[in-house]
Amino acid sequence: MKKTAENEKVHPLDAKLSMAHFYVAIIALALGGFAGLLQTLVRSGRMELPAGITYYQLLTVHGVLLALVLTTFFIIGFQLSAVSKTIGPLSTPSRITGWIGFWTMTLGTVMAAVMVLLNEASVLYTFYAPLQAHPIFYGGLTLVIVGSWISGGALIAAYRKWKKNNRGQASPLLSFMAVVNTLLWIVATIGVAATVLFQILPWSLGWVDSINVLASRTLFWYFGHPLVYFWLLPAYMCWYVVIPKVICGKIFSDSLARMSFILFLLFSIPVGLHHQLLEPGIDPIWKFLQVILTFLVVVPSLMTAFSLFGSFEQYGRSQGAQGIFGWFKMLPWGDARFTVPFIGMAAFIPAGAGGLVNASNQLNQVVHNTIWVTGHFHLTLATSVILTFFGISYWLVPHLTGRTLTKKLNKLAIIQGVFWAIGMSFMSGAMHIAGLLGAPRRSSYSTYGDSTQALDWIPYQIAQAVGGTILFIGIILYIIIFIQVAFFAPKGNEEFPVGEVTDKAEKTPLIFENWKLWLGITAALILFAYTIPFIDILQNAPPGSKGFKLW
Amino acid sequence: MHMHKFEKVWLIFGTVALLVFLTVLGVSAFYLGNQPPSCLVTIDPEKVEVTAPFNAPGLYEVTGKDWDYELVFVASAFSYSPAKVEIPKGSTVKVIATSKDVIHGFEIAGTNVNMMLEPGFVSEYTTRFNNEGENLIICNEYCGVGHHMMSSRIEVVSK
Amino acid sequence: MAVPKLKNKSQTKETSNLKGTLASVLILGIILIIVWVSIYFIFVNRLG
Ligand code: HEM
Numbered sequence: 001m002k003k004t005a006e007n008e009k010v011h012p013l014d015a016k017l018s019m020a021h022f023y024v025a026i027i028a029l030a031l032g033g034f035a036g037l038l039q040t041l042v043r044s045g046r047m048e049l050p051a052g053i054t055y056y057q058l059l060t061v062h063g064v065l066l067a068l069v070l071t072t073f074f075i076i077g078f079q080l081s082a083v084s085k086t087i088g089p090l091s092t093p094s095r096i097t098g099w100i101g102f103w104t105m106t107l108g109t110v111m112a113a114v115m116v117l118l119n120e121a122s123v124l125y126t127f128y129a130p131l132q133a134h135p136i137f138y139g140g141l142t143l144v145i146v147g148s149w150i151s152g153g154a155l156i157a158a159y160r161k162w163k164k165n166n167r168g169q170a171s172p173l174l175s176f177m178a179v180v181n182t183l184l185w186i187v188a189t190i191g192v193a194a195t196v197l198f199q200i201l202p203w204s205l206g207w208v209d210s211i212n213v214l215a216s217r218t219l220f221w222y223f224g225h226p227l228v229y230f231w232l233l234p235a236y237m238c239w240y241v242v243i244p245k246v247i248c249g250k251i252f253s254d255s256l257a258r259m260s261f262i263l264f265l266l267f268s269i270p271v272g273l274h275h276q277l278l279e280p281g282i283d284p285i286w287k288f289l290q291v292i293l294t295f296l297v298v299v300p301s302l303m304t305a306f307s308l309f310g311s312f313e314q315y316g317r318s319q320g321a322q323g324i325f326g327w328f329k330m331l332p333w334g335d336a337r338f339t340v341p342f343i344g345m346a347a348f349i350p351a352g353a354g355g356l357v358n359a360s361n362q363l364n365q366v367v368h369n370t371i372w373v374t375g376h377f378h379l380t381l382a383t384s385v386i387l388t389f390f391g392i393s394y395w396l397v398p399h400l401t402g403r404t405l406t407k408k409l410n411k412l413a414i415i416q417g418v419f420w421a422i423g424m425s426f427m428s429g430a431m432h433i434a435g436l437l438g439a440p441r442r443s444s445y446s447t448y449g450d451s452t453q454a455l456d457w458i459p460y461q462i463a464q465a466v467g468g469t470i471l472f473i474g475i476i477l478y479i480i481i482f483i484q485v486a487f488f489a490p491k492g493n494e495e496f497p498v499g500e501v502t503d504k505a506e507k508t509p510l511i512f513e514n515w516k517l518w519l520g521i522t523a524a525l526i527l528f529a530y531t532i533p534f535i536d537i538l539q540n541a542p543p544g545s546k547g548f549k550l551w
Numbered sequence: 552m553h554m555h556k557f558e559k560v561w562l563i564f565g566t567v568a569l570l571v572f573l574t575v576l577g578v579s580a581f582y583l584g585n586q587p588p589s590c591l592v593t594i595d596p597e598k599v600e601v602t603a604p605f606n607a608p609g610l611y612e613v614t615g616k617d618w619d620y621e622l623v624f625v626a627s628a629f630s631y632s633p634a635k636v637e638i639p640k641g642s643t644v645k646v647i648a649t650s651k652d653v654i655h656g657f658e659i660a661g662t663n664v665n666m667m668l669e670p671g672f673v674s675e676y677t678t679r680f681n682n683e684g685e686n687l688i689i690c691n692e693y694c695g696v697g698h699h700m701m702s703s704r705i706e707v708v709s710k
Numbered sequence: 711m712a713v714p715k716l717k718n719k720s721q722t723k724e725t726s727n728l729k730g731t732l733a734s735v736l737i738l739g740i741i742l743i744i745v746w747v748s749i750y751f752i753f754v755n756r757l758g
């Protein structure tokens with residue numbers, strides 16, 4: 001199948017499926033963002049929540065809606081449209097499968113949300129046992145994951161069909177990347193599915209009395225770290241493939257892009273113990289081994305940084321830029337499709353630096369479970385990833401709805417990005433500093449009995465509230481733009497920008513699509529990093545824990 | 552696969568930096584003994600109150616060990632026992648702690664003492680108290696509605 | 711606005727001139743090192 005006219009636009013039926021995902025995502029953003037604003041206000045000590053709502057119920061809403069619902073729905077919607085655009089419309093069975101996945105995830109979301117609202121599940125989005133929520137909460141989360149598998153199946157089926165019809169050809173880069181991320185997700189979610197289905201659900205239903213807490217946490221974090229790469233890789237898809245087209249440049253290197261994605265698949269999973277560095281019951285040798293693997297997964301991000309700067313510089317020089325940094329000024333700063341994700345890229349510099357600190361087994365003692373960590377992932381997830389998603393939706397949503405991003409909306413979108421940058425600098429900056437002073441994360445306002453140390457944290461908490469307020473304005477602006485491009489903006493053809501490689505580029509090696517090989521290595525690395533520590537955890541397990549409902 | 556010369560330079564630079572970090576961490580952990588808390592001792596979480604040393608939380612002077620005191624803590628929703636201790640300045644103390652119910656944190660704010668307390672496990676960390684004054688201990692892992700009230704104090708006093 | 715390029719540079723050289731990229735990533739690398747070393751010093755300082 002050669003590129004045909006219908007490939008120029010995402011097929012209308014696929015567009016509908018993607019948009020359905022985006023509607024759920026934006027509702028999650030609106031509600032979750034509002035919860036975030038309230039959290040910063042409560043933590044500043046200047047506000048109390050009405051109607052018996054607790055801080056932790058609110059924080060559960062925020063974490064579940066933003067980290068789990070918004071991300072998963074947006075990513076699946078984006079990846080489905082990317083596949084439909086680059087390898088052609090989904091087949092009818094694939095599309096139906098996609099809808100089944102969507103409704104399964106939506107049903108699961110509603111189930112979990114109802115339990116959280118009834119205060120039956122104030123366990124935060126990581127739901128660590130032995131805090132025990134209502135079984136319907138866990139059931140809902142299970143359906144979200146099962147739904148995502150169904151959608152992933154639709155995506156992989158479309159890819160396989162293309163491969164069968166195009167033997168010996170490398171798949172389009174964007175589809176390749178979507179497939180890698182889907183595989184990463186499926187391998188990673190096995191861990192969380194295992195603990196929920198085999199440990200937590202039977203225990204919350206009362207079928208078994210006790211739970212192995214450490215095993216459950218270890219399975220959770222087997223999933224928890226690749227989860228952050230599942231969020232990040234769609235942003236990298238935009239940075240590698242979309243941004244070069246937006247700036248009228250070329251993809252820096254197709255092969256290197258594929259290589260970095262494969263490295264993420266290999267190395268992002270066997271590293272979950274770096275979230276458990278300060279836990280008893282795990283041998284420090286295995287902790288350190290996973291710290292080493294964690295540092296390996298930095299390498300593909302270093303490659304990404306080079307590629308991005310490289311494609312910017314090449315474009316700038318082709319426009320006649322001079323000097324070492326002359327190309328920087330040539331970039332299309334007036335184009336929200338570029339500028340908003342660019343702010344996200346810039347945020348990834350301090351975010352990455354913080355990540356190296358978190359992963360270093362001793363430095364982790366300085367920052368673990370302090371508000372520094374919250375500051376860190378509001379840079380990675382809530383800025384780098386989310387601003388890139390915003391940047392994607394500024395062209396993707398009008399592309400799917402047959403409208404255009406007008407000049408005025410484009411300007412508003414840039415303002416939105418600037419608000420985010422300013423608000424996040426305040427909030428995340430203050431979180432980082434307060435964290436170094438010892439202020440804990442996931443904690444309501446407290447002076448800990450007027451402790452002098454805790455009183456020192458309060459100015460930073462007020463700075464977080466200032467930042468949070470600015471961020472919330474950013475969310476409102478985004479919602480206004482989204483509603484405009486989804487329903488009201490003038491009709492037209494908004495481009496789905498897909499970058500191309502230079503004509504001189506060498507042919508992409510097919511080895512990157514040797515999935516048996518890559519999945520085999522992935523499995524081998526996981527077994528290497530986890531088998532012995534996990535057997536240790538099971539063999540040396542203390543008596544299990546019964547459930548607690550302490551909220 | 553072609554890679555630009557500068558990209559190779561960059562990747563070598565980056566990888567070497569990462570290796571240096573790892574070496575520093577590894578030497579510090581395995582040679583100097585600065586391991587993150589990773590105690591492997593287990594305990595029945597329902598019998599904490601009748602299991603030594605947790606049947607009598609508090610500060611104990613010890614002899615013939617690398618540390619001067621053992622400080623035993625029991626955490627439960629939403630408090631630590633003891634709620635306050637005094638420690639002579641300059642002493643080396645081994646903190647030994649566990650949880651009676653859910654997961655808690657144990658953080659002496661502004662220090663390197665930061666560990667998870669999990670039901671069924673004993674957590675330990677040895678440290679020195681060199682500065683006179685009050686140290687705030689807080690729970691930094693969500694444990695329920697009173698989580699932000701959960702704290703204790705270590706008063707470092709001159710001998 | 712096409713600025714005529716009088717500073718004659720050959721076309722091939724132009725596409726592979728990545729000095730700015732190298733400078734940028736090295737700045738990035740230095741930021742990573744500074745942050746890591748700073749926190750490492752906090753850790754060592756707190757060892758007492
Ligand atoms: C208006 C914008 C936002 C504000 C004001 C905000 C504020 C906050 C605050 C104050 C906390 C932590 C409080 C604590 O640990 O006690 C928090 C936690 C969190 N935020 Fe945000 N946030 C915003 C946007 C986002 C976005 C867009 C995402 C993700 C897409 C996000 C993801 C998270 C996550 C995962 C947590 C951790 C929850 C937990 O520890 O259980 N936030 N946020």
Ligand SMILES: [Cu+2]
Nearest residue numbers: 224225274275
């Ligand atoms: Cu991680």
Ligand SMILES: [Cu+2]
Nearest residue numbers: 690692694698
């Ligand atoms: Cu707590």
